[in-house]
Amino acid sequence: MASVIWDDDLSPDRFRDLTRTYFDARSVAYNSPFHQRLADDLLRHYPPPKTAGDVLDVAAGTGAVALSVAATLAARVASGGADPGAGPVGRVVAYDLSPGMLAVAAASAREAGLDHLLTTMQGTAEGLPGLPDAAFDALYCCSSLAYFVNVPAAVASWARVLRPGGFAAYQSFSADSFVSGVAMAAAARRVLGDAAGRRVFSLPLESTADPSTCVALLTAAGFERVAVVEEDLTRRVEVATLAAAYGEGLSANSFCTRLNELDPSTRAAVQAAYVAEVEARRGADGCVEDVQRSFNVVGYKPMQ
Ligand SMILES: C[S@@+](CC[C@H](N)C(=O)[O-])C[C@H]1O[C@@H](n2cnc3c(N)ncnc32)[C@H](O)[C@@H]1O
Structure with missing residues (x-):
């Protein structure tokens, strides 16, 4: 099972710091059709x-999610679907570890005239x-659990x-998704041996490994009426x-911290083994299958 192994070298606090630094640096160039697609699927x-x-x-x-939700709230007010006199239509809070990512969200909200409905807040998901x-009343978490x-x-x-009766909806991928991660994990194990290889690299998707694990995650926290819709984005x-x-x-992804910290010759050996792993999967079309099973999961907080 793939999960990050914590120790003195890579503690949860250090990993979170590295994740924040990584997304701060990536924030301005982050938006992509891929991530928008995941958010759109979850909201659909x-x-x-x-x-x-x-x-x-x-x-x-x-x-990606927060802005769409704010636009939905704004459209409801504009179409008279929500009565502003009856009280606030609701608000959206975009919460994240990375101030850089949140700054992009806040700028987009201002540009779209949605900043009266969307606020940002920095903090840790745990x-x-x-x-x-x-x-x-509703909570979304898209494309983030692995971090x-x-x-x-x-x-x-x-x-x-x-609130009681509210729902949590999340998106995540199966444990066999992303061939680049699967091949790199195999390469690390091949060069370093099983235990050391697992410690050096894995994509931490074990908590959403398959639909039943996705359901168990919400059920264990007391959610009910848990359901999963799978989108197959394999390419x-x-x-x-x-x-x-x-x-x-x-x-520079925080998942790669221990890979980046290998001595240069071991790192080069793992990189060469990675290329060999990818080559071994080559099909007649010169391509490799990149499994991407996207799970969209919902659960409701009991009324009492
Ligand atoms: C791949 S991005 C997804 C962003 C957005 N939800 C989307 O769908 O495009 C992952 C996000 O998770 C945030 N993140 C990672 N670990 C976190 C943590 N422990 N607490 C809060 N946010 C975290 C990162 O800062 C980053 O913005």
Whole structure:
């Protein structure tokens, strides 16, 4: 099972710091059709509540989900679907570790004239400090769980901040997704041996490994009526594209911390083994299958 192994070298606090630094640096160039697609799928399967409501986007990044929700609230007011005289239509809080990502979200909200509906807040997903109990009607978390240092603690805090009857909806990928990660994990094990290889690199997707694990994650935190919709985004990728991903240089992604810290000759051996792993998967079309099973999961906080 793939998960980050914590020790004195890579503690949860250090990993979170590295994750924040990574996303701060990536923030301005982060937005992409891929991430927008994931957010759009999640919202299509689980739209915000029809009645006025307060919505939290956990690990909101540049606000792919939060901005769409704010636009939905604004459209409701504009079409008379919500009566401004009856009280606030709701608000959206975009919550994230990275001030850089949140700054992009806030700028986009201003540009779209949605800043009266969307606020940003910096903090850690594990515990959601600064957010009161039972304050939100819906909560989204898109494309982020793999970065959390304690996924069950994060999900427990979703239950804390939701009002009874509210829902949490998240998107994540299966454990066999992303061939670049699967091949790099295999390469690290091949060069370093099983235990050391696992310690050096894995994509931490074990808490959403398959649909039943996704359901168990929410059920363990007390959510009910848990459901999963799978979107198969599997594609074929050119070998050259994959080889470039880790073969030529390594990523600054926090997942790659221990890879980046290997001595140069061991790192080069792992990179060469990665390219060999990718080559071994080459099909007749010169491409490799890149499994991407995207899970869209929802659960409701019990009324009492
Ligand atoms: C891949 S981005 C996804 C952003 C956005 N939800 C989207 O769908 O585009 C992952 C986000 O998770 C945030 N993140 C990672 N670990 C976090 C943590 N422990 N607490 C809060 N945010 C975290 C990062 O700062 C980053 O903005």
